[in-house]
Amino acid sequence: MTNAELNELKQRYVASGAASPDQHFAERAENAELWDADGKRFIDFAGGIGVLNIGHRHPKVVEAVKAQLDRVMHTCQTVMPYEGYVKVAEQLSRITPVRGHGKVMLANSGAEALENAVKVARAATGRSSVICFSGGYHGRTFMTMAMNGKVAPYRTDFGPMPGQVYRAPYPIDALGISEEDALNGLKMTLKTDANPRDTAAIVIEPVLGEGGFHAASPSFMKQLRELCDEHGILLIVDEVQSGFGRTGKMFAIEHTGVEPDIITMAKSMGDGMPISAVVGTDKHMDASGSNSLGGTYTGSPVSCAAVLAVLEVFEQEQILEKSQALGEKLGERFERWEHSFSCVRNSRHLGAMAAFDVVGADGEPDAQLTGALCKQARERGLILLSCGLYGNTIRFLMPVTISDEVLNEGLDIIESLLSELAR
Structure with missing residues (x-):
């Protein structure tokens, strides 16, 4: 079935409190990548909300x-x-x-x-x-x-x-x-x-x-x-x-x-x-x-x-070491963003449990800009999640087994969006 057909069924049969607002439906997945019912590819920086530290469908599992x-x-x-x-x-x-x-x-x-x-x-x-x-x-x-x-x-x-x-x-x-x-x-x-x-x-x-x-x-x-x-x-x-x-x-x-x-x-x-x-x-x-x-x-x-x-x-597979290494890579990129974009603040990570805050021109939490960042990332094929008491935190929960190529592709999408949205 297509995304459109599945969305029609969702609207008819799934309780609104349980229905995802997303219009894409997962068809298959591998490590840190997903493909929807229409064949569109997504990079997964959400990991099923922290469920997939060793990736989608690890062969041994x-x-x-x-x-x-x-x-x-x-x-x-x-x-x-x-x-x-x-x-x-x-x-x-x-x-x-x-x-x-x-x-x-x-x-x-x-x-x-x-x-x-x-x-x-x-x-x-x-x-x-x-x-x-x-x-x-x-x-x-x-x-x-x-x-x-x-x-x-x-x-x-x-x-x-x-x-x-x-x-x-x-x-x-x-x-x-x-x-x-x-x-x-x-x-x-x-x-x-x-x-x-x-x-x-x-x-x-x-x-x-x-x-x-x-x-x-x-x-x-x-x-x-x-x-x-x-x-x-x-x-x-x-x-x-x-x-x-x-x-x-x-x-x-x-x-x-x-x-x-x-x-x-x-x-x-x-x-x-x-x-x-x-x-x-x-x-x-x-x-x-x-x-x-x-x-x-x-x-x-x-x-x-x-x-x-x-x-x-x-x-x-030295997963703990991979988590530490991933955290360092994220931390380095976050630090660069903090120097380049005034909307990025308070970057932090403990291993690969990483995040940064999004603020407005006044330095206050900006949930609207955060939501726009996540929405436009999804449109460009990157699954990104927000959180935080003020809804202005971008959190990173990609599989720690993600390849450098896919990781950098996803981070580049965020960097491009920050360049556009932070004008």
């Missing part, structure tokens, strides 16, 4: 998924478990930097992982309150919508949110929020809203995703760890977008030297297959009763096969 399809597709692991689930748990326990011995539960999505992390924390502490951070994003289920530090569009139309979720400021120097400000704000939250004796967990993204790719410093994370220890609060780190090599380490928290109690992950752990995980210290993960964690499709055999293949690819 495709092979592993096909092989699993010939054996078992589904049993529900609580009915009859299978090798893939326990092997994934073993591997994640080995590589995830939580305190002590890690145990694992698998789920289907990032939001589901965060929901279960909160359940684990409540069971382990006997407490109920949760503290999150401004600008944070944790999902679209009701609990995770309440945890999000950004209102629109995620919870605008959906009525009251679950209670006992509180907020603290995230340290973002570019927005005038220092580490000291953030820590003082958190301490004030503990004094005025969330009694420490009732607080089960503090949940933080070590690098804000939807909030604009701002990283919490090692010193902030260490002070946060100390504060949690002082009050017996569990520290939950959300690595759904920043994990699996995006920042040049397997998990972004490894840049800080801090060991959390629980880490959540999803997205690139399955290279496109739906799977997520909660990894935590064994005494916390074992706190709830038998059959209290899980679901019909959690840790499906096919998705587990994909995860095991992804982990092999990381070891065999």
